[in-house]
């Protein structure tokens with residue numbers, strides 16, 4: 260089942276909420292959007308929720324667990340994010356260590372320049388607010404998570420801010436969301452992809468899609484097939500990312516788990532966005548393979564919907 264899941268890919272702006280299970284991500288988004296959300300799908304599986312509010316897409320990801328392909332997908336989301344919102348339950352002393360570990364893992368994945376917001380959530384449970392829980396103070400959180408780094412060596416890398424919130428009562432949620440929206444970069448991330456081919460390390464072509472007509476494609480098909488042929492040995496042994504340039508195109512090869520994804524675009528395409536596209540599509544493909552939900556025509560339809568130029 261992939262129907263409906265194209266909308267998250269299509270969006271140019273994506274806010275990714277990450278945190279351990281029960282940190283309060285779903286409550287936060289629901290409460291903030293106050294009924295204007297439309298929960299599209301969770302169809303790519305893996306407990307990732309997609310919530311659409313106006314023109315923004317919120318991807319809610321429960322961190323934890325270690326299956327390699329899950330982590331790969333989280334990484335992809337983090338790399339596509341225009342803003343990161345990390346939600347932490349200040350009363351969850353048992354899993355603080357785990358949360359710290361994931362927080363810094365996410366920071367490593369995120370592209371530089373992307374704002375990161377830390378929600379110290381569930382402040383309504385603090386004793387001074389009438390709650391009955393042992394909760395971490397702001398100072399303790401900053402110290403435990405080593406958040407001072409954002410004021411020193413990471414200062415140029417990300418705008419960072421910590422908010423003490425209650426997703427339940429709504430305290431500080433508007434302020435926090437205002438901060439993140441004010442920092443959203445207004446840029447388009449989708450490059451002009453011309454052709455995409457997915458193959459495996461036996462040389463078998465599994466998926467082959469052209470997003471442009473023959474004239475525009477030029478030699479892309481020939482070049483891509485060649486690149487695959489030359490790299491099946493490497494893909495068999497380890498994961499790789501490679502970059503090629505031909506007379507009028509740039510081509511990116513990404514291989515993972517004995518599969519290769521090769522994407523071509525016009526020469527002016529931005530390398531980094533093209534790489535992210537290739538990685539995202541390969542992640543999506545592999546996830547569907549593992550879950551036995553891959554179906555060639557639906558996969559093609561999904562990607563065609565995303566990359567094809569509107570017909571005039």
Ligand SMILES: Nc1nc2c(ncn2[C@@H]2O[C@H](COP(=O)(O)OP(=O)(O)O)[C@@H](O)[C@H]2O)c(=O)[nH]1
Nearest residue numbers: 280281282283284285286380381382425426427
């Ligand atoms: N007291 C309190 N409970 C909260 C808060 N945010 C979430 N919760 C509760 O924590 C539980 C998990 O919340 P949920 O949003 O599903 O967490 P998620 O797994 O991160 O999406 C639910 O019972 C929520 O009602 C908060 O700020 N204060």
Ligand SMILES: [Mg+2]
Nearest residue numbers: 284285286319
């Ligand atoms: Mg949730």
